[in-house]
Amino acid sequence: MREKIRLGDVCTVVTGSTPKTGIPDYWNGDIDWITPAELNEETYIINGSERKITELAVRKTGLKSFPKGTVVLSSRAPIGKVGIAGKEMYCNQGFKNLICGPRIYNEYLYWFLKSRKEYLISLGRGATFKEISKKIVESVEINLPSLSTQKEIVDILNKCRHIVDIKREELRTIDLLLNARFVELFGDPMQNTHGYPVRRLSEYIEFITSGSRGWAKYCTDEGTEWFITIKNVKDCHINTNNIQKINVPYNAEAKRTKVKEGDLLISITADLGRTGVVTKEISEHGAYINQHLTCIRLNKELLNPLYVAYFMESPAGKEQFMAKNQSAVKAGLNFKSINSLHLLVPSLAEQNRFVNFVIQVDKSKSAIQKSLDETQTLFNSLMQEYFG
Template sequence: MRRVKLGQICEVVSGGTPKTNVEEYWNGEFNWITPAEINDNDYIISDTKRKITQLAIEKKKLTLLPKGTVLLSSRAPIGKVAIAGKEMYCNQGFKNLICSDEICNEYLYWYLKSKKEYLNSLGRGATFKEISKKIVENIEIKLPEIEQQRKIVNKLKEVDKIIQQRKCQSRLLDGMVQSRFVEMFGTLDNPTQNFQTARLEELCSKITDGKHGGCVQEKGTKRYFVGAREIYDDKIHYDTAPEININEFEKDYKRCNVEIGDLLIVNTGATIGKSAIATDERTIHTLLQKSVALLKVRKELLNSVFLKWCYRVNTKMYMVESASAQANLLLSKIRKTKIYVPDINLQNKFASFVQQVNKSKFEVQKSLEKTQLLFDSLMQEYFG
C-alpha cells in the first residue's frame, strides 16, 4: 500500500457565489450547493435548494463539478462530506475533489469522513478557520489497489446500512409515541376533549434553572455539572458532564435539587426544547447549569412523562423569538405557560405505553451501539 497526496490523484476545485441581487443569475436550471445543505448522514446529493442560470456560470466563471465529485466543505464548518449524484456547481465554502481512476470516490468519501478532526486541525485564519486548496492537495492518504478500495467501501456501506436502519427504527418508535399522544390528547389548539387547563406554575412545585456562572472542576467527586450539551436522545449524558467541587455543589444544590422523576428542559441555545426525565441514582448528585430548566411536577396533578411529550408535540411551547443572538426560554414564560390537564389516570396510562415502547427502544439502542462500535473499529483499521 502506498501513500500519496490528494493533489496527485484528484483535481481540487472550489466555487463561488453569483451576486445575490442580480435576478438574472438565480432560479435557473443548474444545481448550486452550499455547505449548509449537507448533513452528517448525507451520502449522495442529487439536488440543491437553489439553482443558477447559464449567465451566472459565465459571469462568475464557475467550474462544473461532474457526477461523482467528492464534496468537502472547507469552512463554516470544515469537514462535511458528500458525493455529487448529478452535475452541479458550488459556492466558495468547498474544496471539492474530482477523482482520477486511481481512487474510488466512495473510498475517498469514507476516508474524509474518518478525518474530520484532522481536517479541522488544518484550518487557518483569524476570523474563521478554513482549509485552502493547497492544504487539501497536500493531504496524504493511504491508497490500496482499486479492488481493495472497493472491498473496503462495500464493507463500510454494509455496516452503515444497519446503523441507518437502527436509527430509523428508533425514529419510528418515537413516532408511535407521538401518534398515541395526539390520539389520546390532541394538541393544545385542538384537544380531543374539553380538558381543564392550568398554568405550569400551578402544576409544578418548583420551576427553576441551574447555576448562573461556572463551577470549579474537580475529578473524582461524583458531583456532575449538567448543561445543554448533556441533554439529548431523551437522556442525561453524564459522560460529558464535568465533575465539580463538592462545596460548590452543596452551596447551589438546594435551589435546583434534581430528583428522580423531574423534567429537565434545555432553555437556551441551538438545542432549546430538548428534554430528559431524571431516572438514575446520579440524579441526586447533579447540579444544573443555567442552560437547563428544572420542572418538579405535582404528581397528583401531572405526570412528568405526559409533560415531556406535551412539550414535544406542542413545539410552540418552547419556540421563542429572541432579540439576542441566542434563543432563551425564560422561566417566566415557562411558569405562565397554560396546558391542558387530562385526568391523572389517563396521563398515567399514556406513561405506561411510553414505558413499553422504551423497552423496545432500549433493545434497538443496544444493537445500534454494538454496530457503531464495529463501524468505528473498521474505520480505524482501514484509515488509522
C-alpha cells in the same frame, strides 16, 4: 503493503465560484450549484442543490462544472463536509473538489476524508476564518491499496453504515409513534378536542428552582456525581451519555440544586422548552443542574411529570415557549413565565396509561440504541483500521 501517496498525484483538485447575486438573470435556472450549507454528516450522494443557476450565468462568468462522481470537500465555513456528486454540477468557492483519477476509487476517498475531518480542520489557515487551500488538499497523504482492495473496504463500510442508518431510522420512527400515541389518547393538544380542563402549571408546583452558576471549578473527569446541562435534556428525557462529572461542594447551594426522582427539568435559556424527567438511576447516582435549567417538583397525585414533559414538547407547549421567547429581549424564562404555562389535565389514570406506554416503548428504544452504539463502535474501529 499499502502505498502512501499525495491526493494531488491521484486526483485533480478544482474549486468553484459564485455568480453575482445582484444579477437576477443568473439565478433560479435549472442548473445545480451547491454550497457547504447543504451538506451534513449523513450526506453521501448529492443529486441536486437548493439554489439553481442559469445557462447565462455559466456562459457569462466562465464557471467550470465538475463531473458525476467527483468527491466534494468543503474547504471553509466549515472545513470537512464531504459528499459525492451524483451528477454534473457546479459549486461556490467554499469547496475544494477532487476529481478522481484511475488509481483511486471515489467512495474510498469519501470515507478517507470523513475519517480525517479533524486533521483537515487543523490544516486551516486564515485570520478571519480558517480555510484549506488547493495546495493543502493536494498535499494530504492517503494510504492507497489496490483498487480492488479499496472497493472491498468501501463495501464493508457501506454495509456497516447502512445498519447504522437503519437503527437511526428505527429510533426516529419510535419518536413518531410516541407522538402519535399522545394524540390518539389526548386528541389534538392545540384544539383540546377532548375538552380536558386547562390549568396553569403553577397550580401543581410544590417546588421550583434553577441551577447553579460558576460550578466549572467543581467539574472533573474523576467526579463522583453528575452535572446536568441543557445538552443533556431533550425530547422528554435526560441523556447521561457524555454527561459532565462533578465533585460537589456539599453546601446549601448543592442541596438546593440536587435533583430527585420524578423532577421535571425545563431549559430556560437559549433553546427554550427542552424537557426531561429525572429517573431513579439519575437520582440515586446523584445529580445537579446548571443555571440554564429549572427543576420543577410537581404534585404527583394530580400530574405525572412525564405526561407534563410530553405535553410541553407538543405543539401546544412549544407555542407557549415560542411566544414567551418572542416577547423577550434575550431568550430566557423566569419563574413567573414557568408558572404561567398552561396545560391540559386529563385524569391521572389517563396520564399513567400514556406513561406506561412510553415506558414499554423506551425499553425497545434502549435495545435499539445499544445495538446502534455497538455498530457505531465497530464502524469507528474499522475506519481507524483502514485509515488510521
